[in-house]
Amino acid sequence: MRVHGEVSDDETVAGAAVAGEPVPLSPPPAQQRLVVGYALTKKKVKSFLQPKLLALARKKGIHFVSIDETRPLFEQGPFDIILHKLTSKEWQQVLEDYREEHPEVTVLDPPNAIQHLHNRQSMLQEVADLNLSNGYGEVCTPRQLVIMKDPSSIPDAVIKAGLTLPLVAKPLVVDGTSKSHELSLAYVEASLPLLDPPLVLQEFVNHGGILFKVYIVGETIQVVRRFSLPDFNTYDLGNNDGIFRFPRVSCATNNAEDADVDPCIAELPPKPLLEKLGKELRRRLGLRLFNIDMIREHGRKDRYYVIDINYFPA
Numbered sequence: 498m499r500v501h502g503e504v505s506d507d508e509t510v511a512g513a514a515v516a517g518e519p520v521p522l523s524p525p526p527a528q529q530r531l532v533v534g535y536a537l538t539k540k541k542v543k544s545f546l547q548p549k550l551l552a553l554a555r556k557k558g559i560h561f562v563s564i565d566e567t568r569p570l571f572e573q574g575p576f577d578i579i580l581h582k583l584t585s586k587e588w589q590q591v592l593e594d595y596r597e598e599h600p601e602v603t604v605l606d607p608p609n610a611i612q613h614l615h616n617r618q619s620m621l622q623e624v625a626d627l628n629l630s631n632g633y634g635e636v637c638t639p640r641q642l643v644i645m646k647d648p649s650s651i652p653d654a655v656i657k658a659g660l661t662l663p664l665v666a667k668p669l670v671v672d673g674t675s676k677s678h679e680l681s682l683a684y685v686e687a688s689l690p691l692l693d694p695p696l697v698l699q700e701f702v703n704h705g706g707i708l709f710k711v712y713i714v715g716e717t718i719q720v721v722r723r724f725s726l727p728d729f730n731t732y733d734l735g736n737n738d739g740i741f742r743f744p745r746v747s748c749a750t751n752n753a754e755d756a757d758v759d760p761c762i763a764e765l766p767p768k769p770l771l772e773k774l775g776k777e778l779r780r781r782l783g784l785r786l787f788n789i790d791m792i793r794e795h796g797r798k799d800r801y802y803v804i805d806i807n808y809f810p811a
């Protein structure tokens with residue numbers, strides 16, 4: 498089988514024979530060959546499809562093949578799996594049509610399920626509905642409010658909703674742009690009309706400055722620590738407009754795995770709690786490849802908040 502942009506295993510064997518290397522007399526044990534078509538941004542290809550991963554995959558008979566989104570999908574392949582992270586409406590439609598015609602192909606993941614995470618209001622709905630609380634702890638979402646327009650109405654809306662300052666202001670839509678990750682902390686009421694809707698206003702939860710990134714890959718769960726925003730009482734708030742703007746505080750370079758942090762803050766959430774949360778969210782969201790950003794309320798050993806969910810992070 499010759500797949501777009503790939504060298505087949507047959508060619509590799511033929512190449513070895515030409516080079517005079519010994520060729521096995523009997524065919525090697527049949528290995529399942531799996532073709533994964535990928536549609537990713539250049540940045541994502543660079544961060545995810547690293548040579549080490551490609552080599553390991555190839556050893557296991559998994560072949561990654563680039564999908565050209567400018568050409569009809571049915572002309573490419575065949576694929577066993579399609580792995581993708583592109584946000585355009587056109588691409589989503591192409592994939593939806595393809596899924597209908599090719600139910601035998603696993604699309605990781607269905608575009609409409611991913612879409613649910615592109616809005617910071619809907620992304621946490623399943624966590625809130627789950628109401629997870631057991632002997633290992635409880636998992637909540639911060640109280641939040643959506644503001645669609647009219648910044649001057651924000652102070653009244655906040656009072657009416659009974660939200661307590663400080664509030665984390667987050668762009669409502671997450672569309673892969675850096676703007677959708679420009680967040681700020683509003684800590685005086687008078688600053689609220691300076692915010693820029695559409696946004697979600699979320700109560701800030703003190704958590705000792707450590708965040709847990711919980712990665713869900715099918716049935717596998719991995720959790721790592723990253724540095725996060727410090728507790729509110731530690732800020733130097735002099736001399737500004739009541740809004741603290743912050744860039745991507747918990748990005749990959751802010752690894753806190755080996756940091757010297759109070760063990761009560763650094764302790765990972767209990768595995769059974771994460772397993773239950775992961776399993777439920779996988780089912781409710783209909784996704785197999787995502788991460789949950791979780792914090793533990795400072796001073797509360799067993800109260801966790803999910804503050805963000807990201808599809809297929811690097």
Ligand SMILES: Nc1ncnc2c1ncn2[C@@H]1O[C@H](COP(=O)(O)OP(=O)(O)OP(=O)(O)O)[C@@H](O)[C@H]1O
Pocket residue numbers: 639665667671677678679680699700701702703708724725726745746747748790792804805807
């Ligand atoms: N409710 C909250 N309480 C305390 N800290 C918060 C809260 N919400 C967000 N933060 C802090 O702000 C950071 C960014 O928030 P969030 O994860 O929602 O944004 P994001 O841009 O979607 O991030 P990502 O890069 O993970 O996609 C978090 O990592 C955490 O440090």
Ligand SMILES: O=P(O)(O)O[C@H]1[C@H](O)[C@@H](O)[C@H](OP(=O)(O)O)[C@@H](OP(=O)(O)O)[C@H]1O
Pocket residue numbers: 540541544582671672673674747748749807809810811
């Ligand atoms: O390296 P980490 O901290 O895991 O960061 C991820 C973010 O958490 C995701 O939100 C990014 O995806 P979006 O920019 O599509 O939200 C995601 O972007 P990517 O798909 O371009 O890799 C990552 O930057």
Ligand SMILES: [Mg+2]
Pocket residue numbers: 747790805806
């Ligand atoms: Mg996050």
Ligand SMILES: [Mg+2]
Pocket residue numbers: 671805806807
């Ligand atoms: Mg996010």
